[in-house]
Amino acid sequence: MAERESRRDNKAMDGRWSLLGTTALVTGGTKGIGHAIVEELARFGAAVHTCARNEVELEKCLQRWGAMQLKVTGSVCDVSSPTEREKLMERVKSIFNGKLNILVNNAGTAIWKPATEQTPEDYKFVMSTNLRLPST
Template sequence: MEQIEIGSGDARWSLKGMSALVTGGTRGIGHAIIEEFARFGAVIYTCSRNQKELDECLEEWKRMGFRVAGSVCDLSVRAQRDKLMETVAWLFQWENQYPGE
């Protein structure tokens, strides 16, 4: 059986024009998901409870040429979840109207 390798060089896969919200993106699985989605061309928004970690990751992703934005959010706090959803909805609407800007 042929093994199919999925990676950044695989032209069959693309998330260009797609947007994703990845919570907890500064560590572990969330971090890995962001980098993989970004390699496939997605625009990503993430959140973290830790401003320092978030800033470091956003800077790293920017250097890598990834389109990732984010904010501090504790998802256990309803007001912060609501604000996150408002922000993401606005940003993704903007991205759909003005891709790549």
């Protein structure tokens, strides 16, 4: 595994896979695939902004990425909320001076209960989080 890490770092350093000078927004970047995407984009030189609903988890990740000397910023945002999505986009616009090269709509949710128990509010929340964000 260490050899693979070394080869990947060498590719980034020799410029063949460089994202230096690019900007990226990754929603839901504190867990799972989103977390890995944030780290990879930042390792390849992109300036990354991520968001998450949980402020404690976000701060923990930001501290870790800072210690790794990765250029990552973050903000608390519930992407199911149109108002919060608008605030997120204004924040990203401000941080990156209006330039966004990469958008990863990673945030998603599900409500795990039988279909007969799903409420209209459940459906609205899932659809707003999973489908509305990309169209905003």
